[in-house]
Amino acid sequence: MRFSPKGKRERRLVVELTSMVDIVFLLIIFFMVTSDFARDARAEVDLPLLQGERAEQSEEAGLFINIDAEGNIILSTSESPVTVEQLADRLRKLVIQETTPKVTVRADRNASIIRFNEVIRALNESGVSSARIATEVPR
Amino acid sequence: MRFSMRQHRGGNRLIMNMTSMIDVTFLLLVYFMVSTVLASPEDRLTPTIRTQDESASGSNADFQPQIVDVLMVGGKPTYRLGQIDMTSVADLKARLSGLPVELGVFIRGGEGVSVGFTMAAIQAARDAGFDQVTYVPLD
Known part of the structure; x- marks a missing residue:
């Protein structure tokens, strides 16, 4: 049996x-x-402060088209902005790949409607009949 | 004289060395804290998209289309429903609430207005009970 000395315990x-x-x-x-x-696809824009349709967010994300306040069209934050023609080309390819492509337009609330309309026309001409327009839910 | 508890009770106490696990866990925690950006909750609006040519082709129909024009009047962004001009989205919603929802409504965004102001018209139509909301970009 080993006892530990009191001082060296x-x-x-x-x-x-x-x-x-x-x-x-x-x-x-x-x-x-x-x-x-998926932040790469979402540029920093001030979305319109609206309730939206209170839809469930579990759907497939699809293609994000960001329009910033200056009217630049951004498909990815890691790429430079694209022109309307380049966007139309991209959309045509997307429609060939997917019959009903999911497209979300994330437009800055202060952006001019002119650039937004150009994007909408490009969507329509490419055969996309419906697009989701992103809104920011007011707190 | 007092012996150690383990020996006293006769049981074995398992001591796990958690140092490595805590290191890894803290690394993960720091990674997620640094890489996380707390984004504002987003929702969406899903109007049908039509161009002016397409919407004009339906003008021979039996019903009078219900159209909200979003345009600049006297330097002010304005919603025009028939002959009535409104600058407030609440007024627009109140007017739309009195219209038959089964016919749907067309929102036309024109030059000079912002995306936020135009999208508020789509939101007002949805809030007024319209299921069929069509966005038409004006030239």
Whole structure:
């Protein structure tokens, strides 16, 4: 039998990590759920502050056409803006690939309606009869 | 003299080394915190798209189409329904609520107005109970 001498007793600090690990996992889950991995397709624009149709958001995202306040047409934040003609080409290819392509127009609320109308005409001429127009739900 | 609890109770206490797991967990947490952008909730409006040529082809129909023109009148963005001009979306919604919804409504966006002001007309039509809302870009 081994007795530990009183002066040299080994003290081991045990930190209870269970609660902290619980909280950290909860935080990870929160950030994973709220992360938007499709941000590349969504440029920073001030969408019209409207309730929209209160539709469920579980549908396929499709093609995003962003129109910023200056009237630039942006298909991807990692690419440079495109012209209306380039957009029309892209849409024609999309219609060939998919019979009913899903298209979302994300136009800045301060953008001129002229550029928006050009995009709408390009959609119509390419055979897209309906488009989703993104709105920002007012808080 | 007091012996250790483990020996006293005769049970084995399993001590897991959680250091590596916590390292990885914190790395994940930091990654998600840095990469997450909390985007505002978005919704959408889904009007049918028609060009002026297409909408004109239906003018021989038996019914008078209900049209809201969004245009600049005297330097002010205005909604025009028949002969009535309105600058407020609430007024437009009130007027639209008195119209038969089964005929649908056409929203025509013209030069000079903003996207936000025009989309508010589509929202007003939806709020007034119209299922068939058609957007026509004006030249």
